[in-house]
Amino acid sequence: MSDTQSKLQTRTAAVLALAAILILIVGGYLLWDNSFGTISTDDAQIDGHVHPINARIGGTVVWTNPDIDDTKFVKAGTVLARLDTNDYQPTVERLEGDVQAQQAQLQSAQLAVPITQATTSSRLSSAQASEVETEAELASARAGVLAATAQVKQAEASSRRAEADRVRYEQLVISHEISRSEYDTRMTEANVSAAQLSAAQANVQAAEQKVQAALQHIVQRKQDTASAATAPGQVATARSSVDRVSGDLKKSKAALREAQLNLSYTDILAPVSGIIGRRSIETGQRIATGQLLLNIVPTDDIWVTANFKETQLRHVQPGARVTIHVDTYGSDIQGRVESIGGATGSKYALIAPDNATGNYVKVVQRIPVRVRLDATRVGGRPLLPGMSVESTVHP
Template sequence: MEKNIVNNTNKKDIENHLDEKEKKIEKVQTKKAFEKMLLFLCVFLSVVIIYGAYWLFYARKFVETENAYVNSSQNVVTAQVAGRIKEVFVENTQEVEKGQLIALIDDTDYKIALENATADLGKSVRAYFNLSSSVGQIEDELLSRKSQLKKAETDFTMDRASYKAGLISKLQYETSKNNYSIAKAGVNQSKKALENAKIQFDSKSIYNHPDIQKAIANYKIAYVNLMRTKVYAPESGKIVKKSVFLGQQVNPSQELMTIVNLKDIWVDANLKETEMRNVKIGDKVKMKSDVDDKVYYGYVQGISAGTGSALAIIPAQNATGNWIKIVQRIPVRIVFDKESLKENGSIPIGSSMIIKIDTSEINKNIIPYKAEKSTLYTVDEKIMNKEIDKIIQSNLGKK
């Protein structure tokens, strides 16, 4: 029995020892878990603090997006007059210079039209010259009829006195009276004819006469139409979307091809409306091209007046009860620094860019929007007017 009591005592001691050991292990595990949790919290707080400091002192100054694409002005070349394509001098992907001849429209009909306009102008000048001769003839005729009237008036006065004195017959008197009335009517008729001729003939300048002005206008139309049979490149750049071929019949305003100027490109970046808080004109921008992985630099030149959906052909309508808020994007125009573009070279339009806007740094050398002007389709009026003067002088018989 004593042996059983000793065994029970030893068993209890062993159990107590095991319990104490388990408690120690549990305390150690709890301590380690707490230390791990504390370490995790320290690391997490450190990351939060570091990221907070990074965002506060650096990241918040930048706006980044991949929704950005290269763009450029696309100059659509159109036909100015109707006709059949006679020659084409360019092809897609070809580089052209501003003012370069790129196509010819058959000008046969327009040359004939110019010759007709030249003949009509000469005919109008000669008709005008005939009017001036008519004025002189009518003036001479008026002087003659005035003399006849004076003679008829004298004869009538004398015959009236003779008739009252009974020296001549009534028939002779009536004849004298009728002759006087006829002479007076002739003078009045000549005066009206002279007045009308002077209205038709402007002696101040031949260019003020309506018939001459109309003929000159028709000549200018024919002259300009003939010039427009030559199609020039309105801008330097690369040919794309060529849709004109030899023998093709074209009409005015029909698109022939497009010229893209890769030396004047920009980036259209579509930023979320929530990112626009600090973006402003002049902010410097760092851009990376997906085409060549090169880094370009530029600045914000302009911000759109509306979001992409608001400026769409069919704007979105959110007047229903099932409305879901969608973050809108606002187009921002970014131009390249000339030196950056010159150093890295141009890139195709439509290619993607990764842009990073620095809202803390402003480019002070902002290039204003430039006005575009072309004199390609402007007629040299001095040369045209010289031709008109030559036609007029040759038909007036003057050198």
């Protein structure tokens, strides 16, 4: 072998050895950087909440805030626009009248309960007392019948005796055994006895009429007692009236509250502070319930969503330090890994990929990582949702 060939072989071996060393160095660096070094991605952007402001009720816009327009900052609670209140104020006033009327009805119904209790209790006591009194009257009338009947019997005996004496004396006066005056005396006694008998019989009839009247009174008093005995039902009816009016009052109050809310919705307020975008409301416009009027984007609650390859997340943990390079300002800010997404981006797609085919090609998936920023401004300038950034995680 010549010296030239020997030198050539030596140089070739040196080049190959150098190439192998370079490959090992590059491979080792890549392995170290992927396993233990920083992890970067430019598939990242600033994220934040976008609050759509929708009309809660329909109506006609009678006023719009002149300071509200796209790109303008608005504070929470600011009146953005105002709807015509004439569409809702009459309903509120009518329902207020209904509530007042039903409150008066409820008070009246509540007062009626104790009054009904006292009245029915008094009626029952009075009816029961009257029934006892009438029964006493009946007993007295029946006793009167017995007394009158005894008097009739006594009068009948006296009348028979007097009539017998008159008949006997009549025979004696005819035979001139006694004087005419003695006969007249006996005749008078017979007439008196007959009159007393008639009076006694009349007393019996009167006493029997009293018994019949007392019996009728007892029937009436028993009916009064039975009517008064319905007191619990009357009290229950009064209480049910209270419950019914109370239920109607609750319904009216709920309707009034709803009407008052609708009236309050005529003032369209900003729920959060932020920058306005996509304003589409003007004075004189007729809007419908749920219609989108504008968007508000807060600038104090933002974060970074960085989509890393699945092979990059081997050592990424929540709390890891992150450097964010903002393309808009060419500046860096710091943050921390807040959380790692629950699925790859393809799983959140409207149409998920179907890998159950014969032409499957493995593609490295990306997983979203949320980074909470240490600051929401860079050099006094705000970070806005949608800005492109580069994220570098330091495991």
